[in-house]
Amino acid sequence: MVNTEEDGLPRLIDAIEEASKIPAKRRQTPIKPTIEKLTTHLYTHGASPDSLLRLADLLTLRNHLDQASLAAITRNLYPSSTVSDEVVLRFIGALGHGQLKPTLALQALFLRWLVMVYHLLENPGVLGQVYGVLFDLLDTAAIRPQLCHLLALVTRRKHVRPFRIQAILTLSRQTGGDPNLTGLLRVFKNYYPEIIVGDATKGRASAFKHPDPQWRQHLDEIQQRRSEAQEDGVRNGFSVNHALGRRLRGTKAVLPTVHTFHAQENSITLEEIDNAEAFVKNLEKFELPTQLVAVLADPLLQKLLLLRPSAEASSRISSWLMACLGDVVSGDADIELLLDMVEVIRDYVIATKGFPPLLLTFFEQFLHIWDDLSPLLNLLETTLLDNTPSSQLSLLTFYHRLLLHWTTLLLSSPDPGQYPAGTSIPQLISHVNKLALTLSQTSPTVHTHLSILDFYASCANLYSNPALLSHISITIPHPLLVYNLYFSPSLAVVSRLCGILAMYKRAWEAVMASPSSSSSGSGSTVKRQLTKHERAQVNDFNGFLMDLCNCLWRGRAFTTTDLNARGCLLPQSVQTVLEKYVRAVDSEMSLAVVFGLSYAPTLCLQAISFMRELEDEDESVQARHAGPVTQASLARLARRGGLELSWQDYRVGVLEYLEAKGFGGIKELMYNTMKNLMKERRT
Known part of the structure; x- marks a missing residue:
């Protein structure tokens, strides 16, 4: 299919290229409106690899465009796919001093852009090949902050040499301890801590944070919309993810990146690997990184621990995860940290297609202190659902098993009121109500309806136990779901639904009776009052109970005049049409009795x-x-x-x-x- 939006970009570039060859005073039409259209297009759709290369030439080669226009294009240079070596080398070649070079302000924007698209480079090793060129530009103060950040991303063990260490130390003394140079020196120290000693790295240092998180977020949105192009840009899985300072959303905690501290001269570390051949050759020789929990986000470390499993490594990772839980419990960390960790673990499970026992330990403790299931369940559904009824049904099966598991734990607990599942079950049922209603509409089959009723039968059984009902609030199915199931073409579905509703009704009666006289069928007393959540549901329950009795027994289907009756939520306009149809079939019949x-x-x-x-x-x-x-x-x-x-x-x-x-x-x-x-x- 032809992408009309993409077709518009080359024409805009053509117009700007032609204008760039003509001095501003000799142009017949102003270029500003075309620049604005170009930047708007780039912001909305991004640039394809071909367009990106043309724009790189436009930005780096001498022409008659004004600096404001060039800066605006650079700031909106969102790649829709990967960034080729040619584009990278265009920008690297434009750095430095000279009459034909772009201004230093524009060069700073180029370097900033390379930092922000580093994760999209088709070949991250291309920057390593020009490492010497970049390093020799450190004496240019105007571009030093961006240059240090880019070098921090690119630096590998092979790049750290004594003459470079000495050059940074000398330049740092000349500049009065530039924080950017100190930050780069600390990166060097990660590879050779025994060489860089003393007070050289103790000063104020740059943290090398992402220059513009909002820009990165918008870039991710463009990449996601262009998923077909993103498939060509799979990140190299045989190199360490060197994104510095990766932070968990909304928290102060940092997920460590792969670093091997205290490495010796003859050590072989993951940071030095950038291809599959080198990884396989040194598989048995690697020294494990200092922070093994980086395995949750780093593809290369995942491969190493998968091929060379270690009990010690599992223990260290588990300890780190448990420490996160401990920080939340003690109040030293925000509880949102846990949800962020779940998201990281999700990515890890998807990448490795495995679920290690140590993660089960984490989740067992996690569920003891997490007090809001909705974000966790939404995260689970984002991963599992693929817009098909089969995935929805699989999710419903999982939730049903989870409910049965929690019910078993409650029944075996000496004090159900103290068990966390008692407060989580109503949240779970409320969440499943939405899924069940959706599933009843996307897949209105007998099998689906019976699977939904399996879940609510387990809910009803739970409420039928007086010992548990005294600690758990009742959560009814969605009224529209009840009507969908009642009008199923299967008698088995209708009968099961009615039986489940009868169990719900007995549970309501047990809770609503006075504590001194209420008793269940087994003679046990349910001593508690209706919760606010339950009181809000009583009218809904009475409503669809009355509607079903009107249909089955009273010959008053779809009436809304009786107390609590809702007419099965059928609009009056639809009732009128159906009534006319019934009368046309049999003049003595009425819609009110045809569902008896x-x-x-x-x-x-x-x-x-x-x-x-x-x-x-x-x-x-x-x-x-x-x-x-x-x-x-x-x-x-x-x-x-x-x-x-x-x-x-x-x-x-x-x-x-x-x-x-x-x-x-x-x-x-x-x-x-x-x-x-x-x-x-x-x-």
Whole structure:
């Protein structure tokens, strides 16, 4: 497919290139509007590799564009893909002194840009090849801060030489201890701590933070939108991730990068590796980095520990993670640190396709102190969901197993009220409500509906235990989900739903009864009051309970005039259309009764089968009911010599017939909801 947005960029560059050859006073039209269009395009879409190379030439070769225009282009030079060696060398070649060189202010912007796109370099080693050129420019004060930052990123063990150490020390003394030079010297010391000693690195030093985090964030957004181009820019997995000062979002904690301190002259460290061949050749000789927890973010260290596992390494990583938890518990670190660590661990698991036991230990302790499940579950869903019902169903299965696990822990706990899962379960169910509602719409199959009901059956079983109900607030399914499931074409789904709602109703009754008199079926007392969350749900629960009874039993489907009735949330305009359709099919019918026991698509076969069995058993029957059964048709049937059966006995008989066939949920709900049936059960 042709990208029309990308097509516009070459034309803008063409226009600017032509204008750059003409002195400003001789141009017939101003160039500023075209520059603004170019920078806007770059900010919105980024530049492809070809366009990036042309812009690099435009910025680095002598021309008649003003400095403000060149600076504006540089500041908006967002790559949409990787950055080639040619582009890098264009900017490196433009550095230094000379009449044909760009201004030093513009050179500082070039170096700043190289720092910000370092992670996108097609070949990071290209900067190592021009290391000497960059180093020799350190005496230029105007570009020294950006140059030191770039050298700090590029520096490897092979670049650290005595003459360079001496040159930095000399220049540092001449400049009065420039913090940027001190910061670069500390990078050198990481490779040769035994050489660089004394007070040389004790002064104020630059931290080499990212020059513009907002620029980087916008760059990431462009890269994400152009994912097809990003696939060509996979970062070299055989070199250390040297991004200095990687910080966890919103915290003061730092995830260490790979550094091997106290390395000897004959040591072989990961920092020296930049290709697969060198990595394989020295696999058994590497000295482990000082901070092994860097494995969570560094691809090369991940490969080393995967191919050369170490119990000591696992222990050190586990200790670091547990220390993070300890800092949060003691108040020395923000609790958001934990969520940041989960995000880092997620990236690690995706990269390595494995989940080491030490991470299970971390999560076991993590869940004991984390008091808000939503961010964690959202993070999990971001990783697992791929916009398909199958991934949603897999996630629902996971949540169901998690609920069962927590329920088991609560049941085995001597004091359920002190167990953290008791406060997490309502959050989990509320979160699953959204997933279940979405799944019921994206995949309205019987299998999906039954899987959803499996989850809520486990919830209902949990609430049926008085010992647990006294510590856990009730969380009902989403009302729209209840209606979606009730109007399922499967009798099994309808019956299970009704049975689960009956269990929920008994749980509500147990909690709402007075503490002195309330008791469950087992005789245990539930001594607690409704929570604020539960009180807000009672009306919703009563609403869909009334709606289901109106459909099944009372012949008043979709009414909204009864107390608590919501009309199954069916808009009045839709009801009007459906009512006209029903009247057109049968003038004596109405929408209000077509979802009852006799007419509902899921129940009509069972209802007429019940009548047929009664008629087969009674030899005196002279007339059979043609069906469907109504109160008026039963009276007419009796007058014609058919079965003498009251409307109430017929409906009760259908409920019992359904129960005998394995669909007892409907009877259970009716006998727990309809007052006349409740009285009948008691007698």
